[in-house]
Amino acid sequence: MKKIKFNLIxxxxxxxxxxxxxxxxxxxxxxxxxxxxxxxxxxxQANLAVIxxxxxxxxxxSGIWTDQFTGSDRQYISLDSYIVTSGDFDDDWSxxxxxxxxxxxxxxxxxxxxxxxxxxxxxxxxxxxxxxATSLWGDVPDSEAGDYITSPNPLYDSQVDxxxxxxxxxxxxxxxxxxTTVSGTYDTGFKSEGTWSEIAHSLKARYxxxxxxxxxxxxxxxxxxxxxxxxxxxxxxSSGSRNLYYQFIVEERxxxxxxxxxxxxxxxxxxxxxxxxxxPGDSKRKDVxxxxxxxNTNVGGYFAIDSSFQLVSYIETKLIEAEAAQRANxxxxxxxxxxxxxxxxxxxxxxxxDFPLSTSSGINLTNEILEEKYISMIGSLQVFHDARRTxxxxxxxxxxxxxxxxxxxxxxxxxxxxxxKNFPGVIGLFEKTSINN
Numbered sequence: 001m002k003k004i005k006f007n008l009i010x011x012x013x014x015x016x017x018x019x020x021x022x023x024x025x026x027x028x029x030x031x032x033x034x035x036x037x038x039x040x041x042x043x044x045q046a047n048l049a050v051i052x053x054x055x056x057x058x059x060x061x062s063g064i065w066t067d068q069f070t071g072s073d074r075q076y077i078s079l080d081s082y083i084v085t086s087g088d089f090d091d092d093w094s095x096x097x098x099x100x101x102x103x104x105x106x107x108x109x110x111x112x113x114x115x116x117x118x119x120x121x122x123x124x125x126x127x128x129x130x131x132x133a134t135s136l137w138g139d140v141p142d143s144e145a146g147d148y149i150t151s152p153n154p155l156y157d158s159q160v161d162x163x164x165x166x167x168x169x170x171x172x173x174x175x176x177x178x179x180t181t182v183s184g185t186y187d188t189g190f191k192s193e194g195t196w197s198e199i200a201h202s203l204k205a206r207y208x209x210x211x212x213x214x215x216x217x218x219x220x221x222x223x224x225x226x227x228x229x230x231x232x233x234x235x236x237x238s239s240g241s242r243n244l245y246y247q248f249i250v251e252e253r254x255x256x257x258x259x260x261x262x263x264x265x266x267x268x269x270x271x272x273x274x275x276x277x278x279x280p281g282d283s284k285r286k287d288v289x290x291x292x293x294x295x296n297t298n299v300g301g302y303f304a305i306d307s308s309f310q311l312v313s314y315i316e317t318k319l320i321e322a323e324a325a326q327r328a329n330x331x332x333x334x335x336x337x338x339x340x341x342x343x344x345x346x347x348x349x350x351x352x353x354d355f356p357l358s359t360s361s362g363i364n365l366t367n368e369i370l371e372e373k374y375i376s377m378i379g380s381l382q383v384f385h386d387a388r389r390t391x392x393x394x395x396x397x398x399x400x401x402x403x404x405x406x407x408x409x410x411x412x413x414x415x416x417x418x419x420x421k422n423f424p425g426v427i428g429l430f431e432k433t434s435i436n437n
Contacts, residue, residue, distance in 0.1 A: 039118045042106035044188035046125040049099020051189050051233040053132055054381060055244040055309045058092045058410070060257055062384035065407050066374070067264040067396050069257055069295070076256040081400045082407055082429060086414040092136075093413040100129045101146040120176030121186040124200055127169040128311075131207045134162040135385050136410045138433035139424060153421040159434045163211045170200045170207075182231065191308065194229025201225075202317045209320050210385050211435055214327040218335075221321035225314045227346065232308035245303040245379065249295055260293045264396060268375060276368045277360070281353020282375070288351065289378055302378065309379070316382060318343040319373040326366045337361070340369050347376065370394060388436050408432045 053059075063069040064079055071080030078084070103125040110118035133140045142162045144154035157165075174197045182192035182199065192199065202224035208217035225231070235243040242251075249257055259266040267273035269286035289295070289302050297303045310316070318339055326336035341357040348355040358368055370386060374394055377383050387396055388408055396406055407429045416423050 037105075039106050039109040039113065039115065040186060040188070042102050042109060043118060043122055043125065043186045046099045046103035046106060046122065046129075047187075047189045049095050049102065050125055050128050050311065051309070052095050052244065053092065053099070053129065054311050055233060055379070056092075056095075056248075058132075058136065059379050059381060060245075060248065061410075062381050063379050064257075065399075066383045066387050067261075067399070068259075068374075068378055068383065069265075070260040070263050070293075071256065072258045072260050073253075073255040076253070082403055083400075084411060084429065086411045086417055086426075089410050090413040090415045092410070093133075093415065096129050096133055097141070097145060100126060100133075101148075103129065104146040116176045117180055117185055120173040120180070120196060123169040123173040123176070124196060124203065127166045127173070127200075127203060127207075130162055130169075131166045131203070131210075132381060134159050134166075135207075135210050135381070135433075137412060138409055138427070141420075153419075155422050156424050160211075163207055163435075166207050167204060170204045173197075174200045189234055190231060190311070191234050192229055192231045194225055194231070198223065198225050198229060199231050199312050202312050202320075205317060205320045205324070206312070206382065209324060210389060212389065214324045217320055218324035218328050221317050221324060224317035224321075225312060227314050230313040231311045233311055235306050235308055237305050242305050243303060243307045243309065245295065245309075246297050246305045246307070249303065250297050250305075258294055259290050262293050265375060265378065266290060266293060268371070276364070276371050277356065277358055279353075279355055281348060281351050281355045284351045284353040285347075285375070310377070313377075315343055315346060315376050316373070316380075318346070319369055319376070322369045323366060323373075326369065336369070337365060340365065340372070343372065343376075347372075367393060388432070391436075403430065405430055408436065 060069065061079060064071050064076070065082070071077050103122045107119055107122040107126070110116070110122060130140070130142055134142075138159050139156045140162060141154035142157040142165055144151035177196040177200070179195050179197060181195055182190060185196065201220050205217045205220035205224055208214075208220060235241055235246075262270070262272070264273065266286070268275055269282045269289065271282070275282070287296070288300070291298060291301065295301075295303045297305070301307065322336045322339035322343065325333070325339060329335060337358060337360070344355045344357055358365060360368055370390060371394055373386060374383055387394070387406060392406055398404065398406055408431060409427070409429065411429060412423065412427065417426070
């Protein structure tokens, strides 16, 4: 499958830095054999890996398997029916671990130069990449990952241990970054009006939620992203920085990815499938997401050429707070309901529509929260994580007649099967990861 070359600009810049610093020194050495790079370029590559894992192939597959989208043509018809091979996941794994290696190098560079801000941002990028890796694949390389000279065959760490490391990285990042704003601080590819620390708290809440530590998720969500401070990927109409969904749908694989069928998400927004909490404003939201049963790539559409993509957001944080409060406190207290209704109030403003507040409690409220998150976070990997964590409580359709559930993980890539002596063995698509057993 054709890879989207989103990092072309930074690679070009990197080659300029490496070949033009001196006209005579090392004249007999190849200018393409990089031995060093500035920390801002290293972290820039890590940032772009985060953008790509959240908005490219992994995102599309997750959206298909949670029936937000439909695989409608050629190999995407196979994806829609869960027919995949290990090789289908080579690119995602490679992008993720290349980004991880770059962020570790950036951390080393930061320590050498006593740059605590670069060190903090590099730890956040590591946390995101490792958090998504272990959420998608289960046990993954971590403690020996990223140094292919010292550890050419990295060991696989347990999913529980990787999540613990993710939390340690984020805790350390918060201590380094304090109230440092995202804007102007190693923010290549990103935009946000918030601070790195509030983003790190939201990430802590995210990965505590995935790991089912609901009290910790609740605590962290309360310190997370505030209204208007989402971490977004920057996209423009210029070649090389266009919205990744737009690139795939319009420029590369027209007709492959739709909401045909229609998808469960399309049905919920159109009213074909009744929502747990009646929401008239969904008619306006549907028109932002979809153009008929096509993903909306028009001006103003969610997948427009210059549309930013949510990486870590207020709506995610608020819905984590709501669900975690419900699960941590049970039927006592109103904390979950208050947080959920704050999210609904935000959505009413965002889409200029009617998003009535909830009066529910107990499991009914929990399911309303999960359904809202399913709808609000279109194209997000977190929807796939939620579906598996909750044992598909929203009844996402099983699309294959030969399957009894939606997929439970990504397959380990063929590159690991063939190259890593510590590869743990083939694990099937429908075998749950350890945290979901």
